[in-house]
Amino acid sequence: MAVVQAFPSGCAPTLKVGYETAPASxxxxxxxxxxxxxxxxxxxxxxxxxxxxxxxxxxxxxxxREVWRVEGEVSHGRDGDMAWSEGGGYLFLSMRVDESRHDGPEGAADYAYRRLLEGVRRHDYPHLLRAWNYLAAINEGDGDAERYRRFSIGRTRGMGAWPAERLPAATAIGHLVKDGDLFVYALAARRSAHPVENPRQVSAYRYPRQYGPVPPSFARAMRVDTQPPTLLISGTASVVGHATAHVGDAAAQSAETLRNLDTLVQTAGLGDRLRGRGACLKAYVRHREDAPVLRAVLDSAGLLPEQVVFLQGDICRSELLLEIDGSFSGA
Structure with missing residues (x-):
């Protein structure tokens, strides 16, 4: 059983996340x-x-479609190449960055995060809670030339002196559009939240040099003290300590990933495991044939099919077959 962290009391504004079905039009x-x-x-x-x-x-x-709702009126607009919306104590920012204009993933990430932090400061939402990053060919390149490592360098540079203890939860997934753009979107708030780390894992921002010139800049999860609390979960995979576990075994990686998710829920003080009620998850799978394996593991854990969207994407480590992120309410 994971050690439950102690969290200061307080209540953050309402934040509701769920899937809603409607045509794209x-x-x-x-x-x-x-x-x-x-x-x-x-x-x-x-x-x-x-x-x-x-x-x-x-x-x-x-x-x-994944829909984020708040309590109160939302205003929205565009600031050049960055879209924004704010209301109910929260700010949402999004960008689509053409890598070719920024000398690849490193420059694109640097630019995107400088712009995001400019937006956070301009709108006066000082607490960055969550970020999502989708880039093409995430595993392409050898050693430190790998595109994910170059992205990580750019993200760290763009975040500047942002302290490790305030890093947001985050996801980085490879989309399958050749020479595609970098998609980044983020959630910030007026009220602070609480980073949550997984005692089964080394914190990503403390990874050793073997994973790149700079460690990834994110927290494992972020607990927002809504009523009931909401856990914003970073991309979570079959990693124990800092090493990939169960290379080549989709079933074992699925089970290990679920153990890590359960541990985050426990550590955040939201119960003993991730369960269907209150969960809104995205399951990223590298190979289509592994999706039924992961689905069976999630089904056996009592997670509801309508609360998990299965998407095909590449994971930040080439030996990882799958990853899950999302949100979980302690209701």
Whole structure:
């Protein structure tokens, strides 16, 4: 059993996350909608709150849209190449960056994170809670020339002196569009939240040199003290300590990933395990044939099919076959 962290008391503004089914042609609706995340090859609409990530569902179906709702009116707009929306104590920012204009993934990540932090400061939401990053050919390149490592260098440089104890939860996944853009979106808040680390793992920002010139800049999860609390979970995979576990074994990697998710829930003080009620998850799978294996593991744990979207994407380490991120409410 993981050691439960102690968290200061307090109540953050309401934040609701869930999947809603509607055709891509149906516009965003609702005064309380902070963000809508779609998946697939269709283009995003004109609404600044909408992001479309170029990842397809594994069965070819139309994926539901991930909708973030807050309490209160949401305003939105664009600041050059960055879209924004704010309301209910939260700020959502998104960008699509053309790597070719920034000398590859390192320059693109540097630029994106400088812009994101400019937005956080301009709108006066000082607490960066969560970030998502989707880039092409994430595993391409050898050693320190690997694109993910170069992305990590750029992200760290773009974040500047941002302290490790305030790093956001994050995901970095490889989308499958050749020579595609870097997609980045993020959630910030007026009220602070609590980073959560996994006692089964070395904190990513303390990884040894073997994983690149700079360690990845993220927390394993972020606990937001809504009522009930919400856990924003970083991309989580079959890593124990800092090493990949169960290389080549999708079933074992699935089970190990679930153990890590359960440990984060326990450490955050939200129960003894991740369960269907209150979960909204994205399961990224490198190879289509491994999806049924992961689905069976999640089904056996009592996670509900309608609360997990399966997407095909590459994982930040070439030996990892799958990864899961999402949110979990302690309700």
């Amino acid at each position: 149906v516009p965003v609706s609702g005064h309380d909608v902070l963000a809508v995340i779609g998946f697939g090859s269709h283009a995003a609409g004109a609404d600044p709150r909408e992001v479309v990530v170029p990842l397809d569902t594994l069965d070819g179906s139309v994926a539901p």
